[in-house]
Amino acid sequence: MRDAAPTTIYLKDYAPFGYCVDNVELEFTLHPTATRVKSRIAFRPNPETTDRTFFLHGEQLKLISAAIDGAPVTPEVTDTGLTCDAPDAPFTFEAEVEINPQANTALEGLYMSNGMYCTQCEAEGFRKITYYPDRPDVMGVFTVRITAPQDEMPVLLSNGNPEGMGSDAPDTHYAVWHDPWPKPAYLFALVAGHLIAHEDSFTTASGKHVKLAIWVRPGDEHKCAFAMEALKKSMTWDEEVYGREYDLDEFNIVAVDDFNMGAMENKGLNIFNSSAVLASPETATDLNFERIEAIVAHEYFHNWTGNRITCRDWFQLCLKEGLTVYRDAQFTADMRSAPVKRINDVIDLRGRQFPEDQGPLSHPVRPESFQEINNFYTATVYEKGAEVIGMLKRLVGDEAYKKALDLYFDRHDGQACTIEDWLKVFEDTTGRDLSQFKRWYSQAGTPRLSVAEAWEDGTYTLTFTQTLPPSATTPDPQPQVIPINIGLLSPNGDEVVPTTMLEMTEATQSFTFDGLATKPTPSILRDFSAPVVLDREADSAERAFLLAHDTDPFNRWEAGRALARATLSAMATEGATPETAYLDGIAAVLRDDSLDPAYRALMLGMPGQSDLAGSIAQAGMTPDPMKIWQASETLKQALAQHCQDLLPRLYAESHVDAPYRPDAEQSGKRALASAALSLLSRLDGGAQAAQQYQKADNMTLQLSALGCLLSAEAGEEELQAFYDQWQADRLVIDKWFMLQIVHADPTKAAAVTQTLTEHPDFNWKNPNRFRSTLGAFAMNHAGFHAADGSGYGLMTDWLIKLDPVNPQTTARMCSAFQTWKRYDGDRQGLMRDAMERIMGQQGLSRDTGEMIGRILNA
Numbered sequence: 001m002r003d004a005a006p007t008t009i010y011l012k013d014y015a016p017f018g019y020c021v022d023n024v025e026l027e028f029t030l031h032p033t034a035t036r037v038k039s040r041i042a043f044r045p046n047p048e049t050t051d052r053t054f055f056l057h058g059e060q061l062k063l064i065s066a067a068i069d070g071a072p073v074t075p076e077v078t079d080t081g082l083t084c085d086a087p088d089a090p091f092t093f094e095a096e097v098e099i100n101p102q103a104n105t106a107l108e109g110l111y112m113s114n115g116m117y118c119t120q121c122e123a124e125g126f127r128k129i130t131y132y133p134d135r136p137d138v139m140g141v142f143t144v145r146i147t148a149p150q151d152e153m154p155v156l157l158s159n160g161n162p163e164g165m166g167s168d169a170p171d172t173h174y175a176v177w178h179d180p181w182p183k184p185a186y187l188f189a190l191v192a193g194h195l196i197a198h199e200d201s202f203t204t205a206s207g208k209h210v211k212l213a214i215w216v217r218p219g220d221e222h223k224c225a226f227a228m229e230a231l232k233k234s235m236t237w238d239e240e241v242y243g244r245e246y247d248l249d250e251f252n253i254v255a256v257d258d259f260n261m262g263a264m265e266n267k268g269l270n271i272f273n274s275s276a277v278l279a280s281p282e283t284a285t286d287l288n289f290e291r292i293e294a295i296v297a298h299e300y301f302h303n304w305t306g307n308r309i310t311c312r313d314w315f316q317l318c319l320k321e322g323l324t325v326y327r328d329a330q331f332t333a334d335m336r337s338a339p340v341k342r343i344n345d346v347i348d349l350r351g352r353q354f355p356e357d358q359g360p361l362s363h364p365v366r367p368e369s370f371q372e373i374n375n376f377y378t379a380t381v382y383e384k385g386a387e388v389i390g391m392l393k394r395l396v397g398d399e400a401y402k403k404a405l406d407l408y409f410d411r412h413d414g415q416a417c418t419i420e421d422w423l424k425v426f427e428d429t430t431g432r433d434l435s436q437f438k439r440w441y442s443q444a445g446t447p448r449l450s451v452a453e454a455w456e457d458g459t460y461t462l463t464f465t466q467t468l469p470p471s472a473t474t475p476d477p478q479p480q481v482i483p484i485n486i487g488l489l490s491p492n493g494d495e496v497v498p499t500t501m502l503e504m505t506e507a508t509q510s511f512t513f514d515g516l517a518t519k520p521t522p523s524i525l526r527d528f529s530a531p532v533v534l535d536r537e538a539d540s541a542e543r544a545f546l547l548a549h550d551t552d553p554f555n556r557w558e559a560g561r562a563l564a565r566a567t568l569s570a571m572a573t574e575g576a577t578p579e580t581a582y583l584d585g586i587a588a589v590l591r592d593d594s595l596d597p598a599y600r601a602l603m604l605g606m607p608g609q610s611d612l613a614g615s616i617a618q619a620g621m622t623p624d625p626m627k628i629w630q631a632s633e634t635l636k637q638a639l640a641q642h643c644q645d646l647l648p649r650l651y652a653e654s655h656v657d658a659p660y661r662p663d664a665e666q667s668g669k670r671a672l673a674s675a676a677l678s679l680l681s682r683l684d685g686g687a688q689a690a691q692q693y694q695k696a697d698n699m700t701l702q703l704s705a706l707g708c709l710l711s712a713e714a715g716e717e718e719l720q721a722f723y724d725q726w727q728a729d730r731l732v733i734d735k736w737f738m739l740q741i742v743h744a745d746p747t748k749a750a751a752v753t754q755t756l757t758e759h760p761d762f763n764w765k766n767p768n769r770f771r772s773t774l775g776a777f778a779m780n781h782a783g784f785h786a787a788d789g790s791g792y793g794l795m796t797d798w799l800i801k802l803d804p805v806n807p808q809t810t811a812r813m814c815s816a817f818q819t820w821k822r823y824d825g826d827r828q829g830l831m832r833d834a835m836e837r838i839m840g841q842q843g844l845s846r847d848t849g850e851m852i853g854r855i856l857n858a
C-alpha cells in the first residue's frame with residue numbers, strides 16, 4: 001500500500017516560479033554520514049509573474065539554519081520542501097543543511113559509490129542536496145566550494161572551470177569551481193574521491209584550448225583511451241555538422257560503478273556508469289565499444305541540446321532527449337555504417353518502444369501528466385522522439401533542417417524551451433504550418449499503415465490508410481503527417497522509380513505513378529521513413545524478390561525480416577514448417593561477398609521472441625511463449641542445415657588477423673563470424689566454439705564462443721574458467737551473470753537465475769549486477785513467462801526487495817509486466833496476482849506504484 005495518495009502533475013498547470021535566481025554559492029563539507037551543505041542564493045522577483053509564493057524543494061534534508069538577507073528565519077518545513085515569507089524585491093537566501101550520502105542507496109542526490117562521492121540530480125535529485133527551486137526553468141550561475149579530507153579525497157570536482165585548490169585546516173583541503181553558464185539545478189554535479197585522470201586536450205575551431213580528462217578508480221586507467229578518442233571525435237563532429245563549439249576550459253568525465261542509468265550530461269562534468277565508459281579489448285566486446293562511443297557522443301552533444309538550451313519543464317523532456325538521440329544516431333551513422341545503424345535502431349525501436357506504445361504504458365512523446373518523472377525517461381520520449389525529428393528533417397529537407405537548427409541555437413541559447421519553440425523555428429525557416437505534424441508529439445500509439453495497390457493502363461496507384469488505435473491518453477486520434485519513402489522495381493529487378501517521399505496527411509490517400517511499362521513491385525517505407533507498423537499483405541514471392549533486388553539496404557533487410565516473421569509466426573501458431581523462400585533468400589544474400597559483413601550478420605538475425613509474441617497478438621491470436629521459443633529454435637536449426645556448406649566459409653573468411661580494433665570494419669567481420677558460429681554450433685555441438693574460446697584474445701571472441709557453448713548445453717568448464725579469469729573485473733562478471741541467463745533453456749531459466757542470486761558476487765544493490773541478472777531473466781521470454789508462474793514469482797520477490805532500496809531501478813524493471821494482456825487467461829491471472837502483491841507492499845515507492853498502477857489499470 002502506498003503511504004499517501006500520489007499527486008499527478010499536469011502540463012496544462014505550468015506556471016513560472018515567482019523568483020529568478022542570479023547566483024548560487026554552495027559550500028560542501030564532505031562526510032560520509034553527515035555532509036554539511038551551505039547555500040547562498042541571490043533571488044529577484046520574476047517579472048513574468050506576480051505570484052511571490054516562496055517554496056523551495058527539499059527532501060531528506062536536516063535543516064540547520066536559514067536566513068534572508070542575513071536575518072535568521074524559521075521556515076515552514078514539510079517532507080517536500082520549505083516555505084517562508086519572502087520580499088517582493090531582490091534578496092539573498094542562506095541555508096545550512098545536513099545530509100547522509102552513505103545512507104543514500106537510491107543513487108539520486110549526493111551518494112557514495114565504492115568510497116567516492118558522486119551526484120545524480122536529473123530529474124529531481126538536487127532537492128536531496130539542499131533547498132532550492134528544483135525545476136529546469138530556474139537557471140543560475142553556480143560557484144561551488146568543496147572541503148574534504150585530503151588523503152581520502154584527493155580529487156574534488158564540480159561543474160565549470162576550476163578556480164583553485166587550497167587548505168585551511170590540517171589534513172583537509174578544498175577546491176573551488178565556477179560555472180559561468182547559467183544552468184538549472186538538474187545539471188549540478190560534484191565528485192570527490194581517490195581518482196586517476198586519463199588526460200588529453202582539444203583545440204576548438206575558434207582556437208580555445210580545452211583540457212580533457214576521464215577520471216577513474218586506480219586500476220582502470222588502461223580502460224579510458226577509447227572513450228577519450230570518442231570524445232574528441234564528438235567534439236569535432238559537432239563543430240563540423242552543427243557548428244557547435246565547446247564552451248569551458250575543461251571537460252571532465254567520471255566513471256562510477258553504482259549508477260541508475262548509462263550516463264549524465266552535467267555541465268562540464270559528465271558522470272558515467274563505468275559500463276558506458278571503460279573498455280579494453282580483453283574486457284569489452286565490439287558492441288560495448290560501439291555503445292560507449294555513442295553514449296560519450298550523446299552526453300557531449302547535450303552540452304548544446306539540453307544544457308545551453310534546456311527544457312522549460314519535464315514535459316518537454318523530448319526537446320533535449322529526442323534531439324540528442326537523433327544527433328548521436330547521425331554521428332554513429334557517420335563514424336560507422338549508416339544502413340547498419342538504421343537497422344539496429346529499428347530493431348531497438350520495435351523491441352522496446354513498440355511494446356510500450358501499444359500497451360498500458362503508452363504515452364505521447366510529450367506526455368501531459370505524470371506522478372514520477374523518472375518513469376518517463378522512456379523509449380517513447382527518447383527513441384520515438386528521435387524518429388519524430390528524423391521525419392521532420394525528411395519533410396523539410398536537409399538544407400532547411402540546417403537553417404532551422406542554426407535559428408534554434410541563435411534564438412534560444414540560454415533559455416528553457418518548449419516543443420512549441422522548437423517547431424516555431426521550423427515554421428519560421430520554411431513557412432510551413434506544422435500544426436498537424438505536432439500530433440506526433442501529442443498523440444500516443446503506433447500508427448498502422450495499410451496499403452492497397454491498383455494497376456491500370458500504365459498507371460500504378462498506391463492507396464494508404466492510416467489508423468491509430470484510441471488509447472487512454474489519445475481517445476480520439478486524428479490523422480498524422482507521415483513521410484512515406486517508396487521506390488518501384490520492375491519485374492527484372494531494375495529500379496524504375498527511385499526513392500521518392502510521399503507526404504501523407506489524410507486518413508486515406510492515393511498516390512499515382514504514370515508511364516510504367518509493367519506493373520511494378522513497390523518498396524515501401526524505405527529507410528523506415530516513419531515509426532509505423534506497415535500492414536502489407538505481401539506474399540513470400542514478393543518478399544523474396546525484394547530480398548534479392550531492393551536497392552534500399554533497409555528495405556532489403558526488412559524483406560528478409562518479414563519472411564522470417566511470417567514463417568516463425570506460422571510455425572508457432574499453426575505448426576507450419578520453415579519456409580523455403582526464407583531459407584533460400586537468406587542463403588543467397590549471405591553468398592554475396594560484395595555486401596558488408598555487418599549487414600550480412602544482420603540478415604542472419606531473427607525477430608526476438610517477445611517481438612514475435614507482439615505480432616501474433618496484433619494478428620488477433622494468443623501467443624504461446626514455449627511454442628515461439630520452439631519455433632525459433634527449429635528455424636535456426638533449419639537455417640544452419642540449409643547453409644551448412646556456406647557457414648564454414650563465412651566463418652573462416654570473417655576471421656580477423658590484424659591486431660584488435662573496435663572499428664566498424666573489424667567488428668562487422670566479427671559479427672558475421674559469430675552469427676555463423678552460432679549456427680555452426682547447432683551442427684557440431686559446439687566443437688568450433690570450444691576452439692575459438694581457447695584461442696580468443698579479445699572479449700568479443702571469448703564471449704561469443706561461450707554463448708554458443710551455453711546454447712549448445714555445453715561449456716561448463718569454460719564457464720568456470722571465465723569466472724576464474726575475470727573474478728576481479730566487475731564489468732566482465734556482469735557479462736558472466738547475464739550470459740548464463742540469456743542462453744538458458746527456458747525450462748531452466750528461473751532455476752539458473754535463482755541460483756545466481758545466491759552467488760556471493762550477486763550484489764543486488766548494484767544496478768548493473770541487478771540488471772544483468774533479473775533484467776536478463778526478463779529477456780528470456782519463455783523462461784520469464786513459464787506457465788507455472790515461477791518466473792513471475794521470482795521477479796516479483798526481487799522487485800519487492802529492491803523497491804525500498806532503489807525505487808528508480810525497480811520501477812524501470814516493472815515494464816517486464818507491460819505486455820501481460822497479450823497472453824492467455826492463466827498467465828494474465830498469474831501476472832495480475834504478482835502485480836497486486838507488489839501494490840500491496842507497505843511504503844511502496846511512488847516510482848513503482850505509478851508503474852504497476854498504470855500497467856494494472858489498463
Ligand code: B3K
Nearest residue numbers: 122123263264265374377
Ligand atoms: N539525461 C540523462 C538521463 C537522466 C535520467 C534521470 N532518471 C542521461 C541522458 O539522457 O543523456
Ligand code: ZN
Nearest residue numbers: 298302321324
Ligand atoms: Zn540524453
